Amino acid sequence: MSLQNYTVTRTSQAARAAAILGALVLLVLIAAPWWAGRADMRLMGEIFLYLALASLWNLMAGYAGLVSVGQQAFVGFGGYILFALTIFVGLPPIVAIAAAGVLGAIIAVPMAALIFRLRGAYFAIGTWVFAEVFRLSFAQISSLGGGSGSSLPVGIVRSMAASRDGRESLSYWLALGIAVLVIAAVYLFLRSRNGLALTAIRDNELAAGSLGIDIWRTKFVVYVVTAGLTAMVGALIFLQKLRISPDAAFSVNDWTAFVIFIVVIGGIGTIEGPIIGTLIFFALRETLADLGTTYLIVLGLVAIVVMLKAPKGVWSLIRTRFDLQLFPLGYRVQHNDKKAD
Amino acid sequence: MDWLNAVVQGTLLGGLYALFAAGLSLIFGVMRLVNIAHGDLIILAAYLGLTVTTVAGVHPLLALLIVVPAMGLIGYALQRGILNQTLGDDLLPPLLVTFGLSVILQNGLLEIYTADPQKMDAGALEIASFAVGSLTLGVLPVLTFAIAVAVIWGLQWTFYRTALGRAFRAVSDNQDIAQLMGLNRRHIFGLAMALALAVTAIAGILLGIRTSFDPSVGGGRLIFGFEAVIIGGLGNLWGTLAGGVILGVAQTVGAKIDPGWQILAGHIVFLLILAVRPNGLFPRVSG
Numbered sequence: 001m002s003l004q005n006y007t008v009t010r011t012s013q014a015a016r017a018a019a020i021l022g023a024l025v026l027l028v029l030i031a032a033p034w035w036a037g038r039a040d041m042r043l044m045g046e047i048f049l050y051l052a053l054a055s056l057w058n059l060m061a062g063y064a065g066l067v068s069v070g071q072q073a074f075v076g077f078g079g080y081i082l083f084a085l086t087i088f089v090g091l092p093p094i095v096a097i098a099a100a101g102v103l104g105a106i107i108a109v110p111m112a113a114l115i116f117r118l119r120g121a122y123f124a125i126g127t128w129v130f131a132e133v134f135r136l137s138f139a140q141i142s143s144l145g146g147g148s149g150s151s152l153p154v155g156i157v158r159s160m161a162a163s164r165d166g167r168e169s170l171s172y173w174l175a176l177g178i179a180v181l182v183i184a185a186v187y188l189f190l191r192s193r194n195g196l197a198l199t200a201i202r203d204n205e206l207a208a209g210s211l212g213i214d215i216w217r218t219k220f221v222v223y224v225v226t227a228g229l230t231a232m233v234g235a236l237i238f239l240q241k242l243r244i245s246p247d248a249a250f251s252v253n254d255w256t257a258f259v260i261f262i263v264v265i266g267g268i269g270t271i272e273g274p275i276i277g278t279l280i281f282f283a284l285r286e287t288l289a290d291l292g293t294t295y296l297i298v299l300g301l302v303a304i305v306v307m308l309k310a311p312k313g314v315w316s317l318i319r320t321r322f323d324l325q326l327f328p329l330g331y332r333v334q335h336n337d338k339k340a341d
Numbered sequence: 342m343d344w345l346n347a348v349v350q351g352t353l354l355g356g357l358y359a360l361f362a363a364g365l366s367l368i369f370g371v372m373r374l375v376n377i378a379h380g381d382l383i384i385l386a387a388y389l390g391l392t393v394t395t396v397a398g399v400h401p402l403l404a405l406l407i408v409v410p411a412m413g414l415i416g417y418a419l420q421r422g423i424l425n426q427t428l429g430d431d432l433l434p435p436l437l438v439t440f441g442l443s444v445i446l447q448n449g450l451l452e453i454y455t456a457d458p459q460k461m462d463a464g465a466l467e468i469a470s471f472a473v474g475s476l477t478l479g480v481l482p483v484l485t486f487a488i489a490v491a492v493i494w495g496l497q498w499t500f501y502r503t504a505l506g507r508a509f510r511a512v513s514d515n516q517d518i519a520q521l522m523g524l525n526r527r528h529i530f531g532l533a534m535a536l537a538l539a540v541t542a543i544a545g546i547l548l549g550i551r552t553s554f555d556p557s558v559g560g561g562r563l564i565f566g567f568e569a570v571i572i573g574g575l576g577n578l579w580g581t582l583a584g585g586v587i588l589g590v591a592q593t594v595g596a597k598i599d600p601g602w603q604i605l606a607g608h609i610v611f612l613l614i615l616a617v618r619p620n621g622l623f624p625r626v627s628g
Contacts, residue, residue: 067432069377069440114612117619118571120432121375125567126615129608132564136605252560257444264437293448300444307437308426 011328018326029176033169045172045240047282048179052233053255054262054274055182056226061260062269063190063198064222065205067120069256070127073111073134074104074227076249078234080138083244086156088143093160097174097235104231108224116216116223128252135250149245157242171240178236182229187271187327189225194218195329202269261303267313271327276315346476347593353478355589356486357551359582360544361566362573363493364537366581369570371509371533372428377439380563381446382538386412386545387554388450391459401461401550409542416538420531428530443559450556458553467550485547489585492540493578499536500578509533561604568611574621583622587614 032041053071060066078100085096111130118126139147161167189195197218200208209215234255238244248254258281266277284302288295310317319325361383368374376382386408393404423442427434469480500506511519512526520526548554548562565588572587573580588607595606614622 061433067436069436114616117615121436122567122571122575124432124436125375125377125564126571128560129564129568129611132561133605133608133612136601136608140601140605253444257440260437260440264433268433293452296448297445297452300441300448304423304438304441304445307434307441308423311434 006333008333012325015326015328022326026180030173032176033165033172038168041168041172042240043282043286045175047278048175049233049237049240050259050262050281051274051278052175052179052182053230053259054266054278055179055186055271056230056233057256057259058263058268058271058274059186059189060222060226062263062273063195063202064219065202066219066223067124068127069124069252069260070129070131071226071230071259072250072252072255073127073131074108074230075234075237075255076131076138076244076246077107077134078104078231078236079238079244079249080144081231082235082238083144083150083152087150087153093156093239094174097232097239100235101228101232104234105224105228108227111227112220112223116220131250131252135246138249139246145245147246149243149248151243152239171236174236175240178229178233182233183271183275185225185229187329190271190329194221198222199329258299261299263313264303264311265306265313267315267319269312270315270319271329272319272325273313273315277313280314342475343597344594347597348590349476349478350482351590351593352586353482353486353589354593355569355582355586356482356489357544357547357585358565358569358588359489359585360485360492360540360547361562362569362581362585363489363496363578364541364544365563365566366570366573366576366578367496367537367540368533370576371513372530374424374428374435375439376424377436377563378443378446378559379439379541379566380561381443381450381559382412382415382541383545383548383562384450384554384556384559385415385446386538386542387461387549388454388459389542390546390549391454391461394461400466401463401546402466404461405543405546408546409539412538412542412545413535416534416536416541417531419538420534421527424534425527425530447556447559454556456555456557458555459549460553461546461549463550481547481551485551488543488547489582492543493582496536496540497578505532565607568607571621572611572614574624577621577623580621580623587622 029044032044036044053075057068057071060068078097081100081103082093082096085091085099086093089096091099115123115126115130138144144150157167161170190198197208197213200211200213201215201218205215234249238249241248262277262281263274264277265280266275267273281299284299285295288298291298306313361380365376365379368376389408389411390401390404393399393407394401397404397407419442423438424435427438463481466481466484470477471480472478498506500509508519508524508529511522511524512529516526519529569584569588570581571584573582573584587610591610592603592607595609596603598606
């Protein structure tokens with residue numbers, strides 16, 4: 001029994017299999033405009049956007065410990081920026097989406113400076129106050145329709161692609177693209193030096209600080225990057241909807257409560273969790289949506305039961321049972337005799 | 342004179358916000374729990390009041406005799422049944438569970454009472470007023486403010502002069518040692534939530550007499566209460582009253598400048614105070 005009998009690996013067979021399978025699924029999804037119907041594509045687009053929101057919230061809450069209930073601030077901000085830049089400045093929608101991301105990150109800087117003074121649950125409600133400030137402020141802008149909102153002019157919608165099919169495919173690909181971008185960004189970030197710092201902070205803030213990690217700066221970076229990406233997702237959401245109003249844009253239930261439920265049901269603090277959570281959320285929604293408000297009551301109950309009985313979510317049940325990690329983040333020690341790989 | 346009027350009316354409005362906030366402040370002080378469903382519980386109390394007044398045909402203020410104990414019982418059951426399981430070092434479980442509760446309450450109320458705005462009929466009390474100098478004060482706002490002062494005085498007295506209050510302070514300081522001294526912290530937490538929701542019941546009834554309400558307005562009430570708590574300083578009940586008054590004045594003065602700015606002005610004042618005095622104006626415990 002010498003040390004040479006052991007090797008430290010990051011990836012595993014399961015992860016490699018998952019990567020290949022993931023690439024195949026991605027190819028099939030990219031080809032969706034050729035095999036899926038209109039309604040299916042719309043639903044899938046929505047799923048991708050929720051997946052992006054959930055992965056971003058998971059990065060903030062699950063890794064950086066920033067439990068925000070005010071991400072609708074950035075969703076709505078991104079949507080409104082898309083409308084403002086396309087209508088008043090005449091930017092093409094794609095450019096406006098990118099600009100929404102940049103502006104979202106910029107506006108998050110002073111917000112973070114203020115809101116980081118609050119801790120824990122008070123931080124959470126403080127973010128909500130900001131979202132309310134955004135909602136009330138955008139409701140004051142009469143050129144964007146004030147409290148009743150406005151629609152994206154036909155000319156701008158037409159400028160994306162000539163045919164209706166072309167527009168729908170484009171908006172589907174954009175949604176898929178942002179979901180892949182967000183998951184890839186979260187994965188690469190967590191594998192980087194900063195990600196290691198973040199994981200250390202998650203596990204023990206005091207110990208991480210004593211090892212020389214700048215906690216405030218790390219959290220600040222996460223908050224600002226998340227804000228920018230969330231604003232881009234928001235712009236895409238309202239590019240799909242083609243209509244925006246303050247109440248829809250800054251809805252705490254649609255853009256935060258559901259997202260939190262998704263992450264917690266799937267498994268917070270893992271990359272796989274939000275993916276599973278999104279699938280469960282939409283499966284529930286598609287089967288129970290006819291029940292109307294009862295569906296939301298069921299969703300709330302499921303979230304409470306999961307939090308009380310399996311606080312690490314569905315993915316953790318699977319992971320502990322089968323010792324799986326599809327996105328290789330951690331390292332594992334292996335005994336060479338087994339010759340697994 | 343208009344401005345003085347705005348300040349006075351805002352101060353009286355602040356009484357209502359202090360009532361929203363007192364329950365939040367109490368449960369945060371005792372068990373470090375932030376209840377996201379607090380606003381929805383206020384609305385639940387308003388609907389309970391509505392049902393009692395319509396079924397029994399009594400004045401809304403008399404409905405307090407039933408709604409206050411009912412909310413107290415709900416609070417105790419909620420704390421012992423669910424919320425006690427979420428308490429610990431981790432912030433997420435209580436936050437998520439109360440978030441889930443908030444969604445359940447909102448949609449449950451929607452199912453039972455529909456989305457139509459409702460209001461409680463308090464008869465002559467709603468429009469009664471009296472003159473002080475050149476100002477005219479509504480009886481209801483003055484009564485609300487007086488009740489807020491009385492409630493906060495009562496909570497303060499309970500906290501510092503009774504055995505129950507001593508138990509509250511003990512579990513707040515150190516749960517484990519309080520447990521060793523023979524206090525059952527689960528029971529104490531249940532009582533604290535019962536007391537908090539009893540106050541919430543008063544707030545809900547007064548809200549329901551003053552304005553119309555529907556199942557979706559809980560979140561806004563939570564935010565007002567939260568802002569009052571933070572402005573006043575965590576753990577300081579009289580500070581919470583001051584916070585409510587500052588918020589109320591900011592809103593009425595904001596509305597005076599531009600009607601669209603009423604709520605926004607309150608939020609902006611809150612953020613300004615947060616920038617200058619992050620611990621609030623009169624902090625007693627640190628967050």
